[in-house]
Amino acid sequence: MLFAVLSARSGDLKGKVVAADCGASMSFVSVQVGEIAHGYSDESGMILLTDIPSGVYNVSITTLGYSKIVLASIEIGNSVTDLGTLRMEPMVTIMDPFEIVYVRPPYSHHYNGTSNVIQEEELRKVQPLGSEELLKKVAGVNVAGDMGISNRLNIGIRGSYPRRSEKLLLLEDGVPIAPAPYLSPSAYYNPPTDRLDGIEVIKGADALTMGPNNMYGVLNYITKKPALKPELRASLTGGQRGYNSQFITYGGTWKNLGAELQVLNKFFDGFQNNTSSHIFNATGKVYADLSDRSTMYMKVNYHQENSKATYSGQTPLTFALDPVQNPFDADDLATKRYALDMIYKYKLSDNVVLTSTGYASQFTRDWWRQNTxxxxxxxxxxxxxxxxxxxxxxxxxxxxxxxxxxxxxRLENGRESTKARNRLFRVAGVKEELEWNYSINEDLNGTLLVGLNAHTEQFFNQEIVNDSSRFSRSGEIVKDQKYLLSAFSGFVKNQITYKKLSVSPMLRYELVNMRKFNLLSIASDPLNDGSKNYGAINNSFGQMLPGMNVNYVLLDSTLNHLELYSGAYMGYTPPTSSVGFIGVDEEGSVNTSPEEENINMRPELSRSYEFGVRGYGAGGKLQGQMTVFDNTIENYYAAGRKEAFETLGSVNIRGLELNGSFDFGKLLNSNKHELILGFSCTWMQSKILSGLLKDSDLFKARHTDATKQELIDKINGERSGYSVYFANDSLIERTLTVSDFDNIESIEFGFGQGEIQNNAAPYVPNQIISVNMSYGFEGFNFGLSYSRVGAQYTEYLNFENETAEGAIGKLEAYGILDANIGYTFKSKSKIIDGMNLFVAGKNLLNEIYTASRLHRVSSGIMPGGFRQINAGIIFNL
Incomplete structure (x- = not known):
């Protein structure tokens, strides 16, 4: 209970605050008694203010996102005055929509299709090194790490290629955060988990309402909201390998205004030699209820990273001898990000809400990498x-x-050297969304959602070489490119509900124009007339994306819910700067150096289907979701690192996702004990359906006798699928022997009927399983989780064996055991009350495994993180 501080002793005031829309208790609601007493509701929504001088007062009940309650002329006497149950009506608000509910299921009711939600409570207990540690427990997600702490996110959803998560749409509070969501969506920025309240993973047709790169899934980071009660809070963490983190926040709510400043400083020596990382992140945010009809949110963020981030992994030999070794001390990555987001909501009428969003960011990534x-x-x-x-x-x-x-x-003139790949991105956009809730009769109603988005990007790409010293940070510019993009998009979604049945047709349209400038060529061109668009290479395209969800509620009550859902939609990933300026003829053959008039690269498209069931029951004890999905991707060109389809390909990925939990503490009717067992399982199967592919890293790799024999066996086993060329581009059609290997100069692989028929897509393991347990007793909590990822191929030829530098070969299955323990104090002391001590252990069995070969010949083996033990304290100042 929270108590007011006052000078005279007389009567007490009590009551309870609940949300009018769902009846859930509301914590930390401000209670003002005249001018002399103030307090807050406790975690169960109860109000108790004591020692209030006798008199008649106006009592005000306020919190962000809900209409203010004013109780006039409340008489305080010598006994307890009971206000009863106070029901607060929600206003139009930007506050987290899943903040006040009875049951927190592992999905969000705000999406008609499949979704997964990681709650703030899990973030607080697990104390993750980065978001990959949390996402590996989500059904349908595959993590392909590169020895970092998720500074650069590498995940796949439903079989997407995981390198830099570039096939996914990444959002923070609904706003795009990739350096350039169209031109360069690679996740070189990933929000630190320290400042998150939750993570949403959206996989169904709802993605059409959110932006580009909607084919596989959307990741939406939910950042921390200002505390309802003003507080200064600190989180201090330390651990092995020089890990230390300081996260300080100050914020609160004052009447209709909520504000918070967050500052994070984090350092880690890294899991290998010469892989240290230093992050500084500062965020300021303001929420304001401007009136009963309008609310505003503004967020400003600055992020800086200085890391010894390497692109070079290990070979099988060095990985076996000592996986900690990394000799490249001259690799330096420096990033800076400035971002401003503003969201304004206005209630035009009782049934119509307009949401206006503006966003702008600048991101620089200067990466000097040692030549190897x-x-x-x-x-x-x-x-x-x-x-x-x-x-x-x-x-x-x-x-x-x-x-x-x-x-x-690599030695040049007796010296090691480096090369810079420096990039600058600027992004800005405005978005308008109109939501109309309408009702035709008692049984038939709906929600119409209409959105428009204008978006622009700039991308500057430079490469600089030096040969004076590996630590030199200047040299000769050998590449200087500029890319410009403008995109206009709109969508409409109409959810029509008749009793328990909902049908939600939707349509998205994207119109994109992208331009490329080779600045070195333009600068040396004597015909350059100085015009703004001189030397520009253009590509423009439009794309219509239809979709639909169908939902049927079988059971719906406060603590029990069961729902069937299905969805079908066309998803897409737009061509990036690296592939957006090529040509494709009528047969689908690709020309990487076309004349400008023949540039016509179009998006990769998918036909995506899903069917599932989700809900919670047994009085809220049992929660779960199960989904069957089937995605067929066409116009497939950018297959993976150094792999591209010369004739556009087609790939099918299908699978089953299952996740659930059971609260045994509720089964025992215990208010003190909490025991939750949870799990998530993913089964996936992929197949390359068609296309002609070339792997430019295949013969740069150092093949062993085993990989040579395996390749020859593959060729002879499906001979019509392989076009093998010896010297002088001579096509060889006979059966080959391993003695022919050294004569091969190139191979084209044809997939489909009568060619290569059963190869799987890379980084699509057949099984991913995660089980977890969480126990709590009063202030004590303990958690244990185990994740196992099945074997997976890393390239389209599906090599079982590993090449000598580690770039090619199957990843073996591996399992990771994590645990956490913590205690939260209760005390009358302000500093001690709410103090949390915790210990978090990662990879406790110290599993040494190959996490990925993401950069292929450029890197080889990228090991997974080793055992890491961290401990810390969280407290109010």
């Missing part, structure tokens, strides 16, 4: 010299085979 080469282990000492060998490679002792390679810094 592959050397036989027996030759490393002679290549790098005694000094470098003693400093970086002394673990290479003994004799090695001709399949044992090591990545070392």
């Amino acid at each position: 080469t592959l050397i036989l282990a027996n030759d490393v000492r002679g290549y790098v010299g005694e000094d470098l060998f003693a400093e970086k490679y002394s673990y290479l002792q003994g004799s090695f085979t001709n399949d044992d390679y090591v990545r070392v810094g």
